[in-house]
Amino acid sequence: MHHGIGFIQDLAVVMVLAGIVTVLFHRLKQPVVLGYIAAGVIIGPYTPPFQLIHDEQTIQTLGELGVVFLMFSLGLEFSLRKLFRVGATAVVAALSEIVLMLWIGFEMGRAFGWSPMDSLFLGAILAISSTTIIVKALSELGLKREGFAQLVFGILIVEDILGIAMLVLLSGIAQTGQLSAGIAFVTLGKLLLFMTVSLVAGILVVPRALAYVARTGSDEMLLVAVLGFCFGFCLLVVKLDYSIALGAFLIGAIMAESRHLHRIEHLIAPLRDAFSAIFFVTIGLMLNPLVLVDYALPIATITAAVILGKLVSCGLGTFLAGKDGRTAMRVGMTVSQIGEFSFIIASLGLTLKVTSAFLYPVAVSVSALTTLTTPYLIRVADPLSRRVANAMPPTLANVFGLYGQWLRSLRPASGEPTVLGMTWPIVVQIAVNLSLVAAIFLGVSYSAPWTSGFLANWLGEESMRRVVLWSGALVLSMPFLVAVWRKATSLAMLLAEVSVQPATAGRFTGAIRQTIAQLVPVVSMIGVFLLVAALSGAILPPVGLLAAVLVCAALLMAVLWRWCVKIHASMQIAFKETLNEQPDP
Amino acid sequence: MHHGIGFIQDLAVVMVLAGIVTVLFHRLKQPVVLGYIAAGVIIGPYTPPFQLIHDEQTIQTLGELGVVFLMFSLGLEFSLRKLFRVGATAVVAALSEIVLMLWIGFEMGRAFGWSPMDSLFLGAILAISSTTIIVKALSELGLKREGFAQLVFGILIVEDILGIAMLVLLSGIAQTGQLSAGIAFVTLGKLLLFMTVSLVAGILVVPRALAYVARTGSDEMLLVAVLGFCFGFCLLVVKLDYSIALGAFLIGAIMAESRHLHRIEHLIAPLRDAFSAIFFVTIGLMLNPLVLVDYALPIATITAAVILGKLVSCGLGTFLAGKDGRTAMRVGMTVSQIGEFSFIIASLGLTLKVTSAFLYPVAVSVSALTTLTTPYLIRVADPLSRRVANAMPPTLANVFGLYGQWLRSLRPASGEPTVLGMTWPIVVQIAVNLSLVAAIFLGVSYSAPWTSGFLANWLGEESMRRVVLWSGALVLSMPFLVAVWRKATSLAMLLAEVSVQPATAGRFTGAIRQTIAQLVPVVSMIGVFLLVAALSGAILPPVGLLAAVLVCAALLMAVLWRWCVKIHASMQIAFKETLNEQPDP
Secondary structure: OOOOHHHHHHHHHHHHHHHHHHHHHHHOOOOHHHHHHHHHHHHOOOOOOOOOOOOHHHHHHHHHHHHHHHHHHHHHHOOHHHHHHHHHHHHHHHHHHHHHHHHHHHHHHHHOOOOHHHHHHHHHHHHOOOHHHHHHHHHHHOOOOOHHHHHHHHHHHHHHHHHHHHHHHHHHHHHHOOOOHHHHHHHHHHHHHHHHHHHHHHHHHHHHHHHHHHOOOOHHHHHHHHHHHHHHHHHHHHHOOOOHHHHHHHHHHHHOOOOOHHHHHHHHHHHHHHHHHHHHHHHHHOOOHHHHHHOHHHHHHHHHHHHHHHHHHHHHHHHHOOOOHHHHHHHHHHOOOOOHHHHHHHHHHHHOOOOOOOHHHHHHHHHHHHHHHHHHHHHHHHHHHHHHHHHOOHHHHHHHHHHHHHHHHHOOOOOOOOHHHHHHHHHHHHHHHHHHHHHHHHHHHHOHHHHHHHHOOOOOOHHHHHHHHHHHHHHHHHHHHHHHHHHHHHHHHHHHHHHOOHHHHHHHHHHHHHHHHHHHHHHHHHHHHHHHHHHOHHHOOOHHHHHHHHHHHHHHHHHHHHHHHHHHHHHHHHHHHHHHOOOOO | OOOOHHHHHHHHHHHHHHHHHHHHHHHOOOOHHHHHHHHHHHHOOOOOOOOOOOOHHHHHHHHHHHHHHHHHHHHHHOOHHHHHHHHHHHHHHHHHHHHHHHHHHHHHHHHOOOOHHHHHHHHHHHHOOOHHHHHHHHHHOOOOOOHHHHHHHHHHHHHHHHHHHHHHHHHHHHHHOOOOHHHHHHHHHHHHHHHHHHHHHHHHHHHHHHHHHHOOOOHHHHHHHHHHHHHHHHHHHHHOOOOHHHHHHHHHHHHOOOOOHHHHHHHHHHHHHHHHHHHHHHHHHOOOHHHHHHOHHHHHHHHHHHHHHHHHHHHHHHHHOOOOHHHHHHHHHHOOOOOHHHHHHHHHHHHOOOOOOOHHHHHHHHHHHHHHHHHHHHHHHHHHHHHHHHHOOHHHHHHHHHHHHHHHHHOOOOOOOOHHHHHHHHHHHHHHHHHHHHHHHHHHHHOHHHHHHHHOOOOOOHHHHHHHHHHHHHHHHHHHHHHHHHHHHHHHHHHHHHHOOHHHHHHHHHHHHHHHHHHHHHHHHHHHHHHHHHHOHHHOOOHHHHHHHHHHHHHHHHHHHHHHHHHHHHHHHHHHHHHHOOOOO
């Protein structure tokens, strides 16, 4: 019991100081997060008397657990249902904010004479607003239920997704040193594939497994199961070279579909609070106050740029998407800060050793300053928007008003089915099923070095082993291939109906429609085959054997057709059930 | 974000396996704790395929956090109020159990040819029953509210206290290699002093501080404050060379007096569950199944001895303390296992490098076996006691019945004040105040190397620095010295009244009584002075200066008398208020 005293001492120092400083900050009506960072600065090596902890590495490791729990909680608050609901406004506002802030950040960095990589990371650091700080500020001001707050939460959800894409892209750029459009496309495609497959598979498996465990009534077992899924999935994600933050967020989003969401949130909250406190303290640990003095000018400029840039970009995006000026102003002023995501991006740069040492403390200071200003900005947004409206020349106000009217006139009257409205769900289903097929072939190819070695005990020939693996993958993906075929058929029929009108095709209408309806699925299955063959190059059998496999598969598929349809239908039903289930209160 | 993958992998392996195995064990209706241990055995290096984790040290460190949270939770369930209530039966039963099991364990170890230290640790390992397992078994059987269960909880509380004393004594024996009665007396005296002072000071400070933080309504801040106090106090305890388990238990017992006990329990439960899972897994990690085969005979024998020994010792103790045979049987069968305390003691032996490697796996196996039998024993206790009662020859049954009657006849009729009943509270108050005085002088002496060095800037002479430090301690302890004086006076008056009866002392009664009443406090203050002087040898000024200090102090005390009384009274009121406060539901 006497070893590990250093560790206990470190934890004690962190927790005692975090406790004292946050209570102090709370008394001064400042955000608790700033208190943690301040405690970290005091503990850290740059302030007197001296470094107060022995084993910074262990504390950093615990801080990383804080990132896991923070992102996991963010994921729990996210949900596919919510994402479908937030609609176009949130997407437009988030996109315009991120693009503009990336650009502003990059240009500012270049103007300060920083390296292109530092400037790029600065842009990424400025791009994403802080969910934690916004949620706290809004609930402290009692504005959480207002319309603009709902819109802000929608924007934050979109930002989380885009932020994760940015994390992945930044890792790629940092490792290769450049970004070609092709690589970005492939990277984002792989990310999308991975996210789709894990969400679909996860939502099929995880909420059911948790419901089984929850039925025991034991909070302890439910917690261990949740942590098992969380860390197990994070490990898988890390092994696939994605960041642990992505893994924690995704598994959180999967568990958000569980019926026991509220119990899970309750069990995770203390773990998140304890470890995120450590995480924010470790941010303070790395903060050298002297650097802040040296970089006072950039910090002040960047802070101003964050506040103005986010106000303009996000506010304008909201307005352009059709909200009134007052809402746009409130949204813009609410998101005008940076937070936990910026720390994660800044520490990514440090870990990959591509950014300079000063970037991290600069990011933390800008975050601290903008965190301080956020509540005041939110409070001042409403009066300010009124004053701006009054001060505006009537013609300009008229133009704005007309824009809103014009935008609303563009929308189709609700209830009237559009072609897009009918084809969209079918396209999504085809894409999801294709993703699953692709994932199965990729997974089998990825595991080939081991499984092939295992098969070598029975099958001497390399080509035969490939046949076995490739056919296995084909059999596994059969239900999804059948679904793709069926959806493609119905999509083709729909398109044929719409595109071939009797007015132009005359008496050939029926024949042309039928040709299209039969040709499109066949062509698309050939496309699927080419895609699959490209993805599974490592296990693709030689041409002769491949043909034999395909013939056998076609026969098998014909025999098992109804069974495949049934399997797929029951999976689809299970998936939709889980999605539509409301969490227990 | 990419470093620390090994750590995430380890956590993932631990959590995933713990989750799967515990769900399996739960299905098989076996205790969850055994599931954790089994998961640890699978993960560990002794079972195929291989060691599944990279950095055992970090996992062990997290497991130690599990011990902290386990003992802290045990402390939260403990409370002084409950200890006062459980009464003599629990003390007698717990004492007889611990003493007998210590002896049985030691003798068995010697009989197996083990070293005296191994045998001693075996005795200690067998002495304490497992609160965790008993609470779980009783609540699963729906017996938690029965009378005998309340008695069992009382016994467990007393065992916790005695177990902690044993931990301290074992550390001492392990380091010096022997145990003289004198050293044991001093060790236990110091422990008692430390526990009294920390409980009194803690109950005065901690619940008030937590109430202040809780008023913010933020669970996050309350949790950080609780963790700050917990780890801060653990650090203090470890620095004083006590085990971290003692620290966690004591600070838990202090927080048990907080009004916000239930909120704290709620916040700590997930942390306890997560980290105690890791703790139990680390127990399994150290388990070599081959050792179990080699030591099958001792394990079987010890398991039988634990079950029979605890049944007899604790059951007999309960019976001798005046409970009926059925209750005694049920109590004895409920406590017949060993658990978390045994692991802590066994790992103490390993850490101090005084026990052999086989002792730990033996302890774990015995715990596992007795954990498995506990629910069956509890269930069988009632029918068995009935059968024993029926099978008992009537004369024997009569003797037992008479014993119970005789015991009940010994008790004073309630409501009638006895001398003991009146003097006892005064003696306790004197002891507590003396402890505080002693702690102040010890604390100032302990800090002398630093404070004296600091004073050296102004006071060149060593003896003058001693005067300053010693007078400082004296001034600090003045309210408590005044309280000791006043309580001693009233105790003396009471004793004079009782011991000097007019029948024997005749007309001198009044004079003798007054002499006693005035002499006793003076004599006891001289005793206090000698005690304090002995404790504060490091800062005791030379005789001449000491006399001057004492005279000044006497004058100061006369002037500040009323103020001291007021200070002490308000502290006493605050203390009692906190003790009597019921926790919020």
